[in-house]
Amino acid sequence: MIIRREKKEDFNSIYEVNKQAFKQKDESELIERIRAGNNFIPELSLVAEENGRIIGYILLSKIKILGRKEYESLALAPMAVLPKFQKQGIGGKLIKEGLKKARKLGFNSVIVLGHQEYYPRFGFEKASKWNIKCPFEAPDEAFMAIELKVEALADESGIVEYPKEFGIE
Numbered sequence: 001m002i003i004r005r006e007k008k009e010d011f012n013s014i015y016e017v018n019k020q021a022f023k024q025k026d027e028s029e030l031i032e033r034i035r036a037g038n039n040f041i042p043e044l045s046l047v048a049e050e051n052g053r054i055i056g057y058i059l060l061s062k063i064k065i066l067g068r069k070e071y072e073s074l075a076l077a078p079m080a081v082l083p084k085f086q087k088q089g090i091g092g093k094l095i096k097e098g099l100k101k102a103r104k105l106g107f108n109s110v111i112v113l114g115h116q117e118y119y120p121r122f123g124f125e126k127a128s129k130w131n132i133k134c135p136f137e138a139p140d141e142a143f144m145a146i147e148l149k150v151e152a153l154a155d156e157s158g159i160v161e162y163p164k165e166f167g168i169e
């Protein structure tokens with residue numbers, strides 16, 4: 001299996017991976033909206049490919065944390081693996097590679113709303129640790145952040161602002 005940047009010819013496969021993994025098309029449509037917007041970072045749209053088939057996907061895109069001032073961060077959303085390939089470490093490899101590339105591109109932090117048993121194994125902690133709040137009702141344990149640089153979130157308290165592509169009002 002290889003992890004690489006998406007190509008245009010992967011778009012239909014990425015749509016299907018997300019649709020099957022989430023059993024709905026919302027995440028697939030979110031990806032398309034993010035790709036078309038200003039917060040898309042092509043280097044952070046990654047696929048897991050095995051024998052020429054796309055089996056997993058991760059996207060990190062720009063968001064803001066609004067506090068005393070405005071800070072740039074990244075949202076990890078979505079991350080998906082085809083159901084028959086789940087629980088084989090593919091998602092973990094996508095997350096690790098995504099975080100590594102984000103760090104290399106100079107980003108300081110990543111925010112995720114996800115399973116509280118899953119994401120902490122990659123270094124994510126409750127965002128409330130840094131007084132970073134979700135803009136909508138979400139369980140504290142599920143709204144998480146990770147510092148890509150030491151003390152990156154020390155002064156970044158505030159409310160996360162998702163871009164309009166996320167459809168959050």
